[in-house]
Amino acid sequence: MGKFSGFGITLKQVFKKPVTTRYPKEKRPKPERFHGRHVLNRYEDGMEKCIGCELCAGVCPARCIYVRGADNPPDAPVSPGERYGFVYEINYLRCIHCDLCVEACPTEAITETKLFEFSFAHRADAIYTKNELLVDDEGHAKRQPWELWLGGEDDETSAWMRATSPSGAAAYEGRIVWSSELGVGYRQPEQGQRRKKAD
Amino acid sequence: MILAADPLFKNGVDGEVVLIVIGKTLVVFALLLVLVLLYIWFMRKVIADMQNRIGPATAGPFGVLQTLADGIKLFFKEQSIPDQADSFVFKLAPYLSALPAFLAFAIVPIGGEVSIAGHQTYLQLADPEIGVLLLLAMSGIGLYGVMLAGWSSGSKYPLLGSVRASAQLISYEAAFSLAIVGVLLWSGTLSTRGIVNGQAWTGWDSFATQWYWAPASIAFVIFIIAAIAETNHPPFDLVEAEQELVGGFHTEYTGIRFGIFFLAEFMNLITMSAIAVTLFLGGPSGPSLGFLPASGTVNAWIMPCFWFFLKLVILLYGTVWIRASLPRLRYDQLMDLGWKWLIELAFLWAMVTGIIIIAKQQDWDLLLVVPAAALGALAVLGFLRLCMPKPGEFMDEVY
Numbered sequence: 342m343g344k345f346s347g348f349g350i351t352l353k354q355v356f357k358k359p360v361t362t363r364y365p366k367e368k369r370p371k372p373e374r375f376h377g378r379h380v381l382n383r384y385e386d387g388m389e390k391c392i393g394c395e396l397c398a399g400v401c402p403a404r405c406i407y408v409r410g411a412d413n414p415p416d417a418p419v420s421p422g423e424r425y426g427f428v429y430e431i432n433y434l435r436c437i438h439c440d441l442c443v444e445a446c447p448t449e450a451i452t453e454t455k456l457f458e459f460s461f462a463h464r465a466d467a468i469y470t471k472n473e474l475l476v477d478d479e480g481h482a483k484r485q486p487w488e489l490w491l492g493g494e495d496d497e498t499s500a501w502m503r504a505t506s507p508s509g510a511a512a513y514e515g516r517i518v519w520s521s522e523l524g525v526g527y528r529q530p531e532q533g534q535r536r537k538k539a540d
Numbered sequence: 541m542i543l544a545a546d547p548l549f550k551n552g553v554d555g556e557v558v559l560i561v562i563g564k565t566l567v568v569f570a571l572l573l574v575l576v577l578l579y580i581w582f583m584r585k586v587i588a589d590m591q592n593r594i595g596p597a598t599a600g601p602f603g604v605l606q607t608l609a610d611g612i613k614l615f616f617k618e619q620s621i622p623d624q625a626d627s628f629v630f631k632l633a634p635y636l637s638a639l640p641a642f643l644a645f646a647i648v649p650i651g652g653e654v655s656i657a658g659h660q661t662y663l664q665l666a667d668p669e670i671g672v673l674l675l676l677a678m679s680g681i682g683l684y685g686v687m688l689a690g691w692s693s694g695s696k697y698p699l700l701g702s703v704r705a706s707a708q709l710i711s712y713e714a715a716f717s718l719a720i721v722g723v724l725l726w727s728g729t730l731s732t733r734g735i736v737n738g739q740a741w742t743g744w745d746s747f748a749t750q751w752y753w754a755p756a757s758i759a760f761v762i763f764i765i766a767a768i769a770e771t772n773h774p775p776f777d778l779v780e781a782e783q784e785l786v787g788g789f790h791t792e793y794t795g796i797r798f799g800i801f802f803l804a805e806f807m808n809l810i811t812m813s814a815i816a817v818t819l820f821l822g823g824p825s826g827p828s829l830g831f832l833p834a835s836g837t838v839n840a841w842i843m844p845c846f847w848f849f850l851k852l853v854i855l856l857y858g859t860v861w862i863r864a865s866l867p868r869l870r871y872d873q874l875m876d877l878g879w880k881w882l883i884e885l886a887f888l889w890a891m892v893t894g895i896i897i898i899a900k901q902q903d904w905d906l907l908l909v910v911p912a913a914a915l916g917a918l919a920v921l922g923f924l925r926l927c928m929p930k931p932g933e934f935m936d937e938v939y
Contacts, residue, residue, distance in 0.1 A: 347865040351590040361594040 480524020
């Protein structure tokens, strides 16, 4: 009765759990190193990490980042160093989320979140300035009106940093070589990303 | 007189009787529409279950209003008529296919005999003496909707689709009618009420002894296959194979006219399942609640309806299951199955049934007659199959 074995197969499925996720009510967990939209991080004392070096703008293959640095005002410094990011803009109509800016950044100022659900009604909305990119006083990404995500989804903001051993050296694996973040403190290193020596 | 068998008309026709008939008509019409809405939802849910999905879940509780929402959307869609179309026939065709589907449902006994406002009446719209023939006539007339829709579109592909559809309908009409004969021989009447009365509930064994599915088992299987093919449902839906063709005869239709074709198709399916329940599964017959009075509301109204709809839902679940499981047939396989197998089998089954009935009347030895009749039928079937051309063999004399 090979022709009719299909009936058994379909009937078996009735007792299995459906695989459907009721998006957007439910969301599946994102991959560990998901590349979503950026945030500009701050130190725990509230200082901005960006030093306006423009390395991110230089490395960007899509040329979507525009940075201008300026000297810190001596009486009210914005970042701990000499200079700070005076202008910081990312054009999300061009950004390809390659994460090269994150790799280039010497101070871990720019990292990518797992947030990706944003569709703009105006082209101007696609250009995120410091106003939109900088984390708020609790260290959370600022949710724009057109972005569809809930609180808590922005927790994992710098997974790439923590998943890779610093400098690529195995001896550093599991050691914290990154700076603390506003509202979070020192993020713990991620385990289980080791590769075998043979590969 | 088409309605005469109903006890409603025993004492002549007055205003009250007419009102009751109108009321019954409206109820049956609304019932069929609601059944279609629910069936489409049910079908999508069950298929989703069988494919590890959820199915419609947003509109209303469990998505039950999804079909209603789709229907409302179709009403407000633009309706276009092609330049080359015969616009009167084009507009008429959807109704020509929906109306017979509804009329065929009129003969289905939904419940037993009840009394409305002092009048005794059957819980069915009409009980004509030609009963089952009306069903055959209606499924034949439903063909006009399909044929005219394809023809009046003024476009060649709908025309081809309608030719294919009508060829399919006609091919299976024969097996369909012969399968019904298998029941009619036992019941001895064409009236659906008579057929249902012949399968009345007499105890738990009447499931096997009274209902006609057991003595007419092969006819039952043939009936189900032919009915699914008649209603263009998977695996016989190659006329409108959505995954392969743009559409069949209804390619040029848009908006609610397109919707009416689907309404008619699902109405046909429900009607066919209801007829299968009537002919083979005893219709509304089933155990009533013994602790309640036999003529009370529950036992006279609700229990027969409950049994009818329970059987209907089981059959409809079967159609959905088939839809989810079987791949679509090729056109030549469809014709092979119809002409080379079902018609012969149904015909021989009817003959064997006739012989058995005669043998019972004449008190012949059944142990001798039944095997002899079966062997004879098998011999005839084998001979017929030998006469058929093999695949790839051409009948030269035709050309």
